[in-house]
Amino acid sequence: MPTQAQIIARLPRHLRPYACVQDYARYTARDHAVWRFIMRQLTRSLEHSAHPVYFEGLKKTGIRLDRIPSIDEMNRCLEPLGWSALVVDGYIPTSVFSEFQMRRILAIAMDMRSIDNILYTPAPDIVHESAGHAPFIVDVDYAEYLQRFGEISMKAISTQADHAVFLAIRALSALKEARNASDAELANAQAGLDAALAANDHSSEAARLARLQWWTIEYGLVGDVADYKLFGAGLLSSLGESRSCLDDGAVRKLPLTVEAVNTPYDITRPQPQLFVARSCQHLTQVLEVFAQGMCFRKGGAESLRVAIDSGSVCTARYNSGLEVGGVFDRVLTDAIGNAIYLGTRGPTQLAFQGRELVGHGVETHAEGYGSPVGRLQGLPRCLSDYSVDELKSLGIAVGRNVRLDYLSGIRVQGRLDSLRRESGRNLIFSFSDCTVTGLAGERLFEPHWGRYDLGVGEAIVSVCGGPADRESLADTEAFDTTTREPAQPSPTDRQLDAIYADLRALRERGAPASSDLQPIENALQRFPGEWLARLELLELANADRAERLQRELAHLAQCDADKRPLIEMGLGGLSEATTRPAPSRTA
Structure with a gap:
């Protein structure tokens, strides 16, 4: 193991x-x-x-x-x-x-x-x-x-709002469990959570x-x-x-x-x-009924808009298998709502089957990424499906000036410097001196911006949350894993722990003598509110000591409403244990 x-x-x-x-x-x-x-x-x-x-x-x-x-x-x-x-x-x-x-x-x-x-x-x-x-x-x-x-x-x-709620809950819960948290710290953390919840529609x-x-x-x-x-x-x-x-x-x-x-x-x-x-x-x-309506199953422009609205890192997958991971901020559509162009801002990665493609990480696409989606005019198949020889016959070859006209009206024109294929499919065409224009002539990419990496695919078939390659993009989703240091045990804590340790040792040894229990009972007098240790001592006590402990516990239950149900549970359990054998499953 x-x-x-x-x-x-x-x-x-x-x-x-x-x-x-x-x-x-x-x-x-x-x-x-x-x-x-x-x-x-x-x-x-x-x-x-x-x-x-x-x-x-x-x-x-x-x-x-x-x-x-x-x-x-x-x-x-x-x-x-x-x-x-x-x-x-x-x-x-x-x-x-x-x-x-x-x-x-x-x-x-x-x-x-x-x-x-x-x-x-x-x-x-x-x-x-x-x-x-x-x-x-x-x-x-x-x-x-x-x-x-x-x-x-x-x-x-x-969404970013979801993440803000998570961080606020994490901070507040840690403070509530920490015995050394001040009232001011708790109040500030609660206010932070209230604000985060109010800003989140939870949809x-x-x-x-x-x-x-x-x-x-x-x-x-x-x-x-x-x-x-x-x-x-x-x-x-x-x-x-x-x-x-x-x-x-x-x-x-x-x-x-x-x-x-x-x-x-x-x-x-x-x-x-x-x-x-x-x-x-x-x-x-x-679960599967819900999943059918999720963006990773639906894809398309609607799912890209969900990713844009989230403001968080998401991944869109072309039908070719190319994955674009980043914070999406743009989707263009045609007259009937089909996605024809997508865009991200900030660090972006291109990947295939969950692995970042060499040379296409966040260092290369640090300022964002954009690429058309769709089929080329006059081609019966998706551009990703053509072999290298077929592409050459269409005039699409490395080292040549190439013009790609999409059915959407988007045009890509430049020198094709390289193409990236995986599993027999074209994923990325890389251009220099490239211009990308939209249907109305708007410039989507200019030659002086540098290399243009065209994502190949005719549809966005899936959009999901998180990076395309979680390991490679981990640094951009940094999360503070440090937590508040626990309070050091006080002298009182150590004294109480010694009592519990003695009780455990006696219970495991079996059939303790009355003389073994007396020092523990004496030590407990310094802790009049310690109900659990008294319950544990009661398990081991003889009749006279048991009667005295039961009186002390009854007094504690009467004086402290918070402890009353716990003490009653403990006494009820001990009472049942004396009237019937313990179930075999409670090892």
Whole structure:
């Protein structure tokens, strides 16, 4: 089995900055106790409401209930399934997350939520990403849906406004989880998010796909509206919403259709409705219905206009296979709406099958690119289909002055210096001393501008989001992968962690004596609000000590409304554990 470092080394260069190697030693004993509490309560709560695959998947994907999972252990289990896992630091760009998914890699946030955010974490964490997403990988149909979703999501066109919202969410979530964030920092970050949301109409392909992901992968139900099971990772990893969503009076259940892409969601509050899929195959069917209307399937002038409106890097593919990647700012059409000329501004690359063509990267086309689209007058086939000999018979040969007249009225005239062919097709004709004019005589290219690289093709068959060659254009889509340094543990943190470490050691050793527990109970008196350690001590306590701890916990629950539901969950779980055997699946 490859190590995490080896998996990272095999990634394309543009993905490597987002992947990390898990530093397992960074998780404290208190972190493990929080994980254990969450997982014990979740598996207890989900016993009858989660899809049965969930419990099978927990065991088969290397996720234990008693401690935070090791990514290496998970990879040993995922490898036979054709998947692997890597840790990432918080929110990563949607396109990057999608490419990991397309490559059958689970991107798992490395952080563990704090005890203060035990019910809900504002930032991605290892509970949600591993215990929520990984278990369903064992279902072949679901795994195929996840991979297919990644493939399609990579092609979605996003806007600058989408990116601004992403950056604002990332900044705010990191601050909320950081214990050393000031009120002023939080207020500024919230204001930044509010402004970004107000400026975004959320109608882009990427935004609508994000809704479909939310209502399926994150908050999906499976079955029918009268008899359903939970399978969405957001539900399966939420102590609160995994229960509250079962109230059909408060949360409507709707059959899943493609209309879900028009249903907005709010990540800050419980959802008012959820969608029910018939099966994992049904998920893929809905995804494909949406994909049929995306620009990567439709192409044409309409799709180029979507790319222009996005203001982001997109890729247009000619029927010849030539790919133009950059920020599009121009499309000319004929009288019936066919694209006859396209243009970009700023760094642009020309590529074929996702690989940048030598000599046609952003250095060559740093100021932008423009080229006609269409068939030449008098030719029965697309210019890309002609052999070199056929071109010569038409007077189109390297070293000659050539004039190309398009049906649209665009004319290209200059000295043909070279032509680029791939897979038996003409992709690029390079001219010197070249003039390009439109139907009305307008100049689209002047000789003194330098070499003119004519893109060959009669139609734009696909337009998708992102660069044509993601690795070669990665630098132009630079993203700050640095994150806020976590707060250093205080003396109080270290003292608390020592208590949790002692509790863990005693529990794993088994049948501790009363004398072993007394020092821990004494130490806890310095932390009157530490409810979770008292619950863990209660598990090990004899009758007299248990009665005293229960009184302390009852007092805490009475004094602190936020802690009350957590304490009640913990006590309920302990009560059940004493009256029946633990289910075999909770290893």
